Amino acid sequence: xxxxxxxKGSLTTIVMKLLEENGRMYGYEIxxxxxxxxxxELKITEGALYPALHKLEAEGVLEVEIExxxxxxxxxxxxxxxxxxxxxxxxxxxxxxxxxxxxIVNPKLSF
Amino acid sequence: xxxxxxxKGSLTTIVMKLLEENGRMYGYEIxxxxxxxxxxELKITEGALYPALHKLEAEGVLEVEIExxxxxxxxxxxxxxxxxxxxxxxxxxxxxxxxxxxxIVNPKLSF
DNA sequence: AATTAATACATAGAAGTCTTAGGTATATAA
DNA sequence: TTATATACCTAAGACTTCTATGTATTAATT
Numbered sequence: 001x002x003x004x005x006x007x008k009g010s011l012t013t014i015v016m017k018l019l020e021e022n023g024r025m026y027g028y029e030i031x032x033x034x035x036x037x038x039x040x041e042l043k044i045t046e047g048a049l050y051p052a053l054h055k056l057e058a059e060g061v062l063e064v065e066i067e068x069x070x071x072x073x074x075x076x077x078x079x080x081x082x083x084x085x086x087x088x089x090x091x092x093x094x095x096x097x098x099x100x101x102x103x104i105v106n107p108k109l110s111f
Numbered sequence: 112x113x114x115x116x117x118x119k120g121s122l123t124t125i126v127m128k129l130l131e132e133n134g135r136m137y138g139y140e141i142x143x144x145x146x147x148x149x150x151x152e153l154k155i156t157e158g159a160l161y162p163a164l165h166k167l168e169a170e171g172v173l174e175v176e177i178e179x180x181x182x183x184x185x186x187x188x189x190x191x192x193x194x195x196x197x198x199x200x201x202x203x204x205x206x207x208x209x210x211x212x213x214x215i216v217n218p219k220l221s222f
Numbered sequence: 223a224a225t226t227a228a229t230a231c232a233t234a235g236a237a238g239t240c241t242t243a244g245g246t247a248t249a250t251a252a
Numbered sequence: 253t254t255a256t257a258t259a260c261c262t263a264a265g266a267c268t269t270c271t272a273t274g275t276a277t278t279a280a281t282t
Contacts, residue, residue: 001269005120006208008239008268013117014215021218028230037218038211048269050232072230072277091216097117098209100149104125105202107132107148112240119239119268139259159240161261183248183259 001044011044011052013094016061016079016087024065024078027053053077061086112159113152122155122163124205127172127190127198135176135189138164164188172197 001007018033019025025033031044053075056062061083065076079087112118129141136144142155164186167173172194176187190198 004204004208005239005269006124006205007120009116009119010212011268014212017216026230028228032229034215037214041207042211045270046230046232047234047271047273052268054232070229070278074230093115094117094212094216096152097115098212100153101121101125101205101209103148104145105128105205116240116268122239137259139257143258156241157259157261158242158244158263163239165261181249181258185259 001048002042007042010094011048012056013090014044015049015052015056015077016083016090019062019077019079020084020087024076026074026076056083112155118153121205122159123167124201125155126160126163126167126188127194127201130173130188130190131195131198135187137185137187167194 001011014034015030018030022033027046027049031046031049034042034044053062057064057077060080062077063080065078067074067076112122125145126141129144130136133144138157138160142157142160145153145155164173168175168188171191173188174191176189178185178187
């Protein structure tokens, strides 16, 4: 997931947000979407993504639908009900995080 | 460093920014300062901070001045020349990171 | 025709960061 | 006198991500 250490810990939040936005997506699609949105700046590695998806599925945050497209396997993931409410919390946490980081980096603007 | 995973990877950037801002600080002071700035939302644990300070010192990013205040040891850290220029990079990366995360979370606002 | 790139999944081992849980020691407040 | 605040520290484990590798199909390039 790129060189910068900063992205550590944000992968699952990114995945959940994208699924909230797009209904359902498969792994490879997620990597391409993130690359596109961030104009190539953020590249999610498959070695990080697939285990993360499996973990979220095991936790009941995501559910999977396997399909065969062009003789190639695709695993579509979407948020469960639990996952949807969990995503609300994650996004609130992300907003707090960004706010806190901006308070530290730009103390003059925090009031 | 709090419950949210998001803060992983941002500790050294926070430390470097605070030192750039305040000239020199000691470990305990940094933990208190962050707590104050973020209104208690972000608590840096000492188990994370002290090893991070030692690593930054070993890398030549920070240098230390040991002083005795009220019969108690204090290790003041400040940025080296290398550390100062490194901080510029770190803050640019942080800005990029925040921008990218906002592009993902709020795709309508990114243009 | 053969090779490379793109699509699509996966895992194992290593690296790195942070948490938890302890430890030492002094000064102050209850 | 006991707890809280100040001030440093480390070790073991948890957790996340990276690197490297693997399989397999399709499309593009040479």
